[in-house]
Amino acid sequence: MDLLSLRYFREVARREHISRAAEELRVAQPSVSRTIARLEAELGVRLFDRQGRAIRLNRHGAAFLTRVERALDELDDARREMADAAGLDDGSLAVAAETLLPLTELLAAFRAAHPGVTLRCLQSTPEVMRAQLRARDVDFCFASQPLSGPGLGAVRLLREEVLLAVPAGHPLAARERVTVAEIADEPFITTRQGNWQRALLERLFTAIGRRPVISCEGDEPGATHFLIAAGLGIGLIPALARPELPHVPLAWLHLDTPDCVRTLDLVRREDSYLSTAARRFRAMAVAHFAAREHPARPGQETGAG
Structure with missing residues (x-):
């Protein structure tokens, strides 16, 4: 054998x-x-x-x-x-996420800092990510939904509000806040079932005993704001994406519900060996999202003394 x-x-x-x-x-x-x-x-x-x-x-x-x-x-x-x-500053690292777009800066920074590490990225649903962790096909998963299982551990990277985005000329565009009931008949642009945006949307509507009207669904959350701006519907977009879309004709509203939030966890198998490359990547991920969630204001001191 x-x-x-x-x-x-x-x-x-x-x-x-x-x-x-x-x-x-x-x-x-x-x-x-x-x-x-x-x-x-x-x-x-x-x-x-x-x-x-x-x-x-x-x-x-x-x-x-x-x-x-x-x-x-x-x-x-x-x-x-x-x-x-043996002091080998190389190795390999595999990560999975529902969408890779929010990770581009982090992945680029890690590659620049550690060019000897072979980096592999996969776009996966939560169900697939569980299987990938179980099979040790990936070292880390970026999960916006609970990703639990035997031996899995998570580090919280981010907790952010999710906003309602509507086209600039929409009747609600002048509002600052709306309830879920007020948008119950609006057509929504969202992702397919299994992704966190769809799960959040359905959870919000279940709370009022309704089902959302879905006008468009897809696999790439990064296309949502373009479709909203084109007037095809409204949608849920993380608050941190707003500063990155200054020229997209959208209006942003708060939903009057306490649980319209997105969390992002870095999940791994705790019973597996954490390589040097993996430790460095985890540290960079924590620092990267901490800086995004709490950016330094102009003139703010960032060091001691």
Whole structure:
């Protein structure tokens, strides 16, 4: 039983599909099939139930997978720890977020400060992020919704008000504050279900016993303000985005409800080794969003003395 066999088994077990596992591993399908067959022969039990070309992990396979994942995770952590101990100022880092647009400055600053670190970024829904953390496919997730699970820990990066944006010529444009009931019949531009903007919108409307009217939904929150400005509807946009859109013809209103807020957490598996690259990235992320949430005023002292 070698490490390659265990890695092949883990990939097949996660996908319950030989061809997809082979594609992910970038090897030929027959090689994966032979490896699984040899592993089952060595263990003396079937790890998968087979019906035609379909395979399903059975109870023996599930029990074996738990231990294999634990062993391979420990080996991966050991490799990263030894690389740190050797003083190698490189390594790799993978992060996931619902939208990557708010992270561009942070990611650029980290790459400039640590050019030797291989950085990989993924756009994922909360459900996918949970799976990515469980599989250790990513080091960190930027979560605007609760991302809980066994062994997961979070650092709060940000808590901000979410504003209602309307086109400049909208009848509500002169208002400073509205209730959710007052906009119950307005068409909304929002993201698909699963993203935080949609979850917040539906939560606000559930509180008044209504469902929002959705005129446009998509996967990229960064397009919302353009669609609102074009007069296609109204929408929820984080307050920190307002200074970045000075030339977009929008009016901004407060919603008269206490929970119209967005939080942003940096989530990781606490049982995994925190590499030097990961520690530096976490420190930069905390500092970056603290500066955005509490920007220094002109003439304000930023240092001691």
